Amino acid sequence: MMKTLSLPVLILLLPFAAHAEIYKWVDENGDTVFSDQPRAKAQKIQATPTQTFRPGIVPPPAETNAVPQDTSTVYSELAVTSPANDTTIRDNAGNVTISLAITPTLDTAAGHYMTLTLDENIVADRIKSTSINLSNLDRGTHTVQVQIKNAGGGIVRTSGASVFHLQRVSVR
Secondary structure, rough: OHHHHHHHHHHHHHHHHOOOOEEEEEOOOOEEEEOOOOOOOOOOEOOOOOOOOOOOOOOOOOOOOOOOOOOOOOOEEEEEEEOOOOOOEEEOOOOEEEEEEEEEEHHHHOOOOEEEOOOOOOEEEEOOOOOOEOOOOOOOEEEEEEEOOOOOOOOOEEEEOOEEEEEOOOOO
């Protein structure tokens, strides 16, 4: 067992090699011993310098398909109000009504509209209502989010994400 401990002991002593000399010998039981104190018949070990690494600077990822933000109308509020975040819904048909809060009202005269995403997939586009009915959703956890966009498709404002859990009866 002492022989299997010799290598880890040597590895632990290597960081101190710059400050101390290391000696190796075999004791009367035949075990290899390492120490910083010389002994009779001890062999001086030449330790290699500790390897170091300096990480380089990683540039931030370039934005892809970024759509510039539009500031023509300032919306002070855009939120998914229903279902409330972390709510559990029980509906065997998978029907969920999404309700939105927006202040001021949507500026349709400027060509603004909303896009609703469910689990990062667009499920309703070019909507102007604050109530959207979704049907036949799969059971499980879903994330919903809404964006206001201008006539050119630029993002005006993005809501926070809201998570809900849909439970449906499983028929086997």
